[in-house]
Amino acid sequence: MYDDAFLIRLEGGLRSALPRWGLSEATELKLLTISENATFRAHDPTSGRDVVFRVHRPGYHSRAEIESELAWLTALGRDGVIATLTPVLQADGSLIADLDDGGTIRHAVAFGLLPGKEPAEGEDxxxxxxxxxxxxxxxxxxxxxxxxxxxxxxxxxxxxxxxxxxxxxxxxxxxxxxxxxxxxxxxxxxxxxxxxxxxxxxxxxxxxxxxxxxxxxxxxxxxxxxxxxxxxxxxxxxxxxxxxxxxxxxxxxxxxxxxxxxxxxxxxxxxxxxxxxxxxxxxxxxxxxxxxxxxxxxxxxxxxxxxxxxxxxxxxxxxxxxxxxxxxxxxxxxxxx
The missing domain is CATH 3.90.1200.10 (Aminoglycoside phosphotransferase (APH), C-terminal lobe)
Known part of the structure; x- marks a missing residue:
C-alpha cells in the first residue's frame, strides 16, 4: 500500500486541497509519518505559515468520529488542560476536507504546529x-x-x-x-x-x-x-x-x-x-x-x-x-x- 506511487498520489491529492486552508501553490509538503494515517508537514513560504496535515486511512474512523476527536481537542485547548495541537479551520469554516483518491474518499484535517521533538531514551x-x-x-x-x-x-x-x-x-x-x-x-x-x-x-x-x-x-x-x-x-x-x-x-x-x-x-x-x-x-x-x-x-x-x-x-x-x-x-x- 505504501509504495512510492501511492505516496505521490496521496501528496497530489493533499496539494490540490491546500487552497481550502489558504495555503499557496508554493507550499512545501514533507511526509512525517505513516501508521494508521499519513502525516505531512506543510510550509508556505509565501505566508510563512506552518501546518501539520493528517490524511486518514479509509475505513478506520468515520467522519463523525473524526469530528468528535476534534471537538475534544478544541475543548482541551479552550479549557487550558494540556498543551496539544489546535485544529485549523478551512476557509469555509469546516475542519474536515474530503480528498478523492481514485474513487476512494480520504478525510484530511489540519493542525497548528507545535515546537519540540520526541524525547529520546537517554534524555531523562x-x-x-x-x-x-x-x-x-x-x-x-x-x-x-x-x-x-x-x-x-x-x-x-x-x-x-x-x-x-x-x-x-x-x-x-x-x-x-x-x-x-x-x-x-x-x-x-x-x-x-x-x-x-x-x-x-x-x-x-x-x-x-x-x-x-x-x-x-x-x-x-x-x-x-x-x-x-x-x-x-x-x-x-x-x-x-x-x-x-x-x-x-x-x-x-x-x-x-x-x-x-x-x-x-x-x-x-x-x-x-x-x-x-x-x-x-x-x-x-x-x-x-x-x-x-x-x-x-x-x-x-x-x-x-x-x-x-x-x-x-x-x-x-x-x-x-x-x-x-x-x-x-x-x-x-x-x-x-
Missing part, C-alpha cells in the same frame, strides 16, 4: 513520564467533567475490541511468527486478562474518555515543556490504559518499572491513585502488548510493523510467560495465607 525519560502522569490526571479529570456535544462518538477500547470478538486492530492469533506453543501461552494470558478486567470493572471512576496512544512518538519536548499530540485513537477505555499505551513497543525494556513509578508519582500530584489501581497496571501493559501484536500482524505493510516483525511477537510470548508466572506466584501466596 522518568522526568518526562512524571510530567506525563500529571498530564494524564488532568486529562482524565477533564473527561470526567466534560459534556460532549450531541453526536459525539468514539471507539470503545474494551476487552472485546482489543482481544475479544470485535478485534479493532486484528486478531493476536495471527501474530507474525506465532507458533502453537506461543499461541497456547497467549490464549491462557488472554483468558486471565479478561477475568482480571471483569473483576476491575468499568465504573465511571475507572472507565471513560482517554487519549489511548501517549507513546513516546506522540510526545514533544521543548525546554521544560511537554506536549501531547495525535488524539487519533482517543476513545472510551480504562483510564489506567493510558499508561500502558505510553510505553508502547517498549513494554519489555528494563527501565519500564522506573517509568511506571515516575508516572504514578506525577499522577498523584494532581489526583489520587489507589494501591489497587497501581497493582493492575501490569494487566493493562500485557493487554496493550497483545493488542500491538495484533496490530503489527494486520498492518504488516506499515514501516512500524516491518521494523518490529516476528521479534515483537516472540517478545510478547516471553512477557506473557513472565506475567503468568507472577500471577501464579501471587495466587499461591494468597492461597497459603
Amino acid at each position: 525519560l522518568p522526568r518526562w513520564y512524571r510530567e506525563l502522569g500529571a498530564i494524564n490526571a488532568r486529562l482524565h479529570a477533564h473527561a470526567k467533567n466534560w459534556q460532549p456535544p450531541d453526536g459525539f462518538v468514539r471507539k470503545r477500547w474494551d476487552y472485546d475490541a482489543m482481544l475479544g470478538e470485535v478485534q479493532l486492530w486484528g486478531d493476536w492469533r495471527a501474530g507474525l511468527g506465532l507458533d502453537a506453543e506461543g499461541r497456547a501461552v497467549l490464549e491462557r494470558t488472554a483468558e486471565l486478562l479478561r477475568d482480571r478486567l471483569e473483576e476491575y470493572g468499568t465504573g465511571e471512576e475507572r472507565f471513560g474518555l482517554v487519549h489511548a496512544d501517549m507513546r513516546v512518538a506522540n510526545l514533544l519536548v521543548e525546554g521544560d515543556n511537554l506536549s501531547v499530540i495525535d488524539f487519533d485513537d482517543c476513545g472510551f477505555s480504562w483510564y489506567l490504559y493510558d499508561f500502558a499505551a505510553a510505553i508502547s513497543f517498549a513494554e519489555h525494556e528494563p527501565y519500564v518499572p522506573e517509568l511506571q513509578a515516575a508516572w504514578i508519582e506525577g499522577y498523584r500530584t494532581v489526583a489520587p491513585l489507589s494501591d489497587e489501581d497501581c497493582a493492575i497496571l501490569p494487566v493493562f501493559i500485557m493487554l496493550r502488548r497483545m493488542l500491538l501484536t495484533a496490530w503489527i500482524a494486520s498492518h504488516s505493510e506499515t514501516p512500524t510493523a516491518q521494523a518490529m516483525g516476528e521479534d515483537y511477537t516472540q517478545g510478547t510470548v516471553e512477557l506473557a510467560r513472565a506475567f503468568l508466572a507472577t500471577t501464579d506466584a501471587a495466587e499461591s501466596e494468597r492461597a497459603a495465607s
Whole structure:
C-alpha cells in the first residue's frame, strides 16, 4: 500500500486541497509519518505559515468520529488542560476536507504546529513520564467533567475490541511468527486478562474518555515543556490504559518499572491513585502488548510493523510467560495465607 506511487498520489491529492486552508501553490509538503494515517508537514513560504496535515486511512474512523476527536481537542485547548495541537479551520469554516483518491474518499484535517521533538531514551525519560502522569490526571479529570456535544462518538477500547470478538486492530492469533506453543501461552494470558478486567470493572471512576496512544512518538519536548499530540485513537477505555499505551513497543525494556513509578508519582500530584489501581497496571501493559501484536500482524505493510516483525511477537510470548508466572506466584501466596 505504501509504495512510492501511492505516496505521490496521496501528496497530489493533499496539494490540490491546500487552497481550502489558504495555503499557496508554493507550499512545501514533507511526509512525517505513516501508521494508521499519513502525516505531512506543510510550509508556505509565501505566508510563512506552518501546518501539520493528517490524511486518514479509509475505513478506520468515520467522519463523525473524526469530528468528535476534534471537538475534544478544541475543548482541551479552550479549557487550558494540556498543551496539544489546535485544529485549523478551512476557509469555509469546516475542519474536515474530503480528498478523492481514485474513487476512494480520504478525510484530511489540519493542525497548528507545535515546537519540540520526541524525547529520546537517554534524555531523562522518568522526568518526562512524571510530567506525563500529571498530564494524564488532568486529562482524565477533564473527561470526567466534560459534556460532549450531541453526536459525539468514539471507539470503545474494551476487552472485546482489543482481544475479544470485535478485534479493532486484528486478531493476536495471527501474530507474525506465532507458533502453537506461543499461541497456547497467549490464549491462557488472554483468558486471565479478561477475568482480571471483569473483576476491575468499568465504573465511571475507572472507565471513560482517554487519549489511548501517549507513546513516546506522540510526545514533544521543548525546554521544560511537554506536549501531547495525535488524539487519533482517543476513545472510551480504562483510564489506567493510558499508561500502558505510553510505553508502547517498549513494554519489555528494563527501565519500564522506573517509568511506571515516575508516572504514578506525577499522577498523584494532581489526583489520587489507589494501591489497587497501581497493582493492575501490569494487566493493562500485557493487554496493550497483545493488542500491538495484533496490530503489527494486520498492518504488516506499515514501516512500524516491518521494523518490529516476528521479534515483537516472540517478545510478547516471553512477557506473557513472565506475567503468568507472577500471577501464579501471587495466587499461591494468597492461597497459603
